[in-house]
Amino acid sequence: MASSASSHGSINAADHSPPPPPTASAPVQAVENNLLTPVALSSVSLHGAKNTRRSLLDHVFKPLVRESASADTTFGDVLARLSIANQKLARYDIFKEDSIRVFISEALEQPQPGLHLDCTNLDVSISVKEKSRLVLSAGTDFGNAEGSAYTNAVIRNILGGAETLSVNASTGTRTRSAYNAVFSTPVNGNPDLRLGLEGLRSSTQKPWASHEEQLTGGNLRLAYLADNGDSHALAYSGVWRQLTNLAATSSPTVRADAGDSLKSSIAHTFTRDRRDRAGNPMLSQNGWLLRTVSELAGWGPLRGDVAFCKSEVEVSGAVPVLNSIRGGLPSGISVGGGLRMGVLYPLPTGYSLTGPAQPSRINDRFQLGGPTDVRGFKQCGLGPHDGTDAVGGDVYAAGSVNMLLPLPRAGPESPLRIQLFTNGGRLVALKNKGKAGEGGPTAALDSRAVVNGISSAVCELADGLPSLAAGVGLVYAHPVARFELNFSLPLVQRRGEEARKGLQVGVGINFL
């Protein structure tokens, strides 16, 4: 439907005449000559939004009309506001990207006589084409160290308010099956503030700890994209986790954690991405990224079977070097680094802060190692191992330093790079220093034991050298995922940790 409104403007004797740039073409010149001309909006109309609610469009155009109502509105102001409104329309993701066109013309009929004789009244007409409401797709996906095939159905603009329902089914190398459905809607017509409700069910093999984890649950998520590009996401999730199908060789640690648990948690994720992704999104050689994840599970009204506070920080960055050799153009050479840290702090259930707390379970603990984080180690090869099972840890720190060099023949524009790297990390578990082995897996820790355990685990991070590996490899930054083929050697490791000597292939999106 069309949306229209009118506004008033009165004269404000403007003594201006900006000199036009000499190279401007005639229409541009005409616009620039009139940037400071006082105008009033007579009408705004939108064409082509057949399935979109008026109330959603009001969120976009009401501010435009309201702000343009003041007396000193100029043609330039209107253009700027129109541009903002159009970007907003585009971010709803319901209109075809290149279909949004704006037509501005002088109003044919003069509104109420006597009021606007001395300013130009404008009619604004915007035409859009809606994207198709139902999109079915199928394909293959690369996540971190996992490939999968998926089918996906997206229904856009279901209720006319830019709501989206996305239904997904996939099967992969490790995720045997995953189904999820997400309904998301902009809050208050704001395309940068979205509320999503998701239901999911999946079954994932964890060969590094010889079991399979089945998840059934849902989450409610509020995501906010700030004007400066920062993103915040606040989510409540309730998930029934079932550890099952253990291998014959499963360790006693995994057996002790087999069975059911409910995790009820709220999590906040903050991302500030200042990487230069203009060239190749998978090959950023300039800029930095900060991400924090904080999760509170089981405490107070959250209930559930597990209670902890978990916090993770990731910083990474790169600086281009030797740009001078190509006269300021990117040389394709950069030095980069990354650091990740995390702590899991067991909490008592209920509202107490000092009551006994259950130590963490294997599905809540951190895992470290593999071609996409600490290279030169097998997937989850770092940290405590019970037999051959990687059982995870409660505190970790990992870092990497790398240098990217263009290939001699391919040059800096190609997505290929040679990589020299060294990386390392420590993954440490919270120990029960009390009477070990008595009371079985359900023995709780009192608050003093938790404090002591965490502080000694943090101290242990710096106890000796971290487990380290170094190597050289080839990076191929495909727009979909980054591929790495590395030759690496472990330099330092702990007994039981699984290093990988020689070649290692990494496919993923987020590398350390």
Next chain:
Amino acid sequence: MSTTNASTSTSTSTNTATAPRSSKPASASASSPYSWRQAMPVPRLLQQLFDLVPLATYSANTLPARSPSTTPDQLPTLYVFASDEDARFGAPSFNPSCLKWQTYLKLAGVRFHITPSTNHASPSGALPFLLPARSSPTDSPAPIPSNKLQHYAFAQGPAPPPELTSLRLEAYQALLDLPVRNAWLQSLYLEPAHAALLDELYVAPASSSGWIRASLRAQLRRAAEAEILRTSSSATAAVVDVDAVYAAALEAFEALAGLLAESETGWFFGAAQPTLFDASVFAYTHLMLRYLGPGEENGSAQAAEAPFVPARLGVVVGCAGAGELERHRERMLKRVWGEPLVDADGVRRSIE
């Protein structure tokens, strides 16, 4: 109508093999030991480089707090359904299959710990199973499923009970595996009167969440009903004939009591000492007398005047024959759990 279906499942005519518990197949080992090095020989120079690294190896990381550590006395662990407290004292499990093997291993003189667990932890999909003691802190011994426990007891136990050779053994074993087991399933899992008990034993320990509990409860009930239907005489029926289930159990207990009355030693088949069959019978009779006896939940005053309820299997066991089964259970308890239970801290507790 309660007697019409019962005759088919009594005494010697039944020749059905032991009914397997519903279980998931154990997944194949997920990690393959294949390495490219086996397929391709590594050049000598590279091999020398590989041998150089790692330059430093520190001692192993310690395991997380929830990991069961090596037991100080190097004993194997039997994974069973049990409460935390029962496990600490080594008290009888509340699951018939677990109790049978727990009793048998104790009869054989095997020393072991028990730990509370779930079917998910088992390599066969069902409890119990035995995990031998670790020889080192990170060694993972192969678990022994319940069908290999008798063999284990013969190999490891100082006093393995004699193996019975009676021709009638199979027929009596079938009484336990079909009518007695079905009655146990019906009474505990499907009778509304025992819903609270089922929750306490099997549902509540799994999760504190009402949603998960409701789902597990429904799963348990469905599985129990399917199991009864699968093994009951009228295999095509869609609904469990409750009366027939209890009537069959009643006859089975009478037959068992009669068998026991023939014995001069007080153990089944006249054995000199209790055998695996005694453990199998005890596993049901003890649990029925303890959990499904008269007025366990409703208060004794009300129950004393209550009419005979077939779901109260403890009463059925007590009344079978001239009380032989109840006395057999007392003897077994005294023999296997004769001394008061003591936990690692020296705290004492009685069985009941």
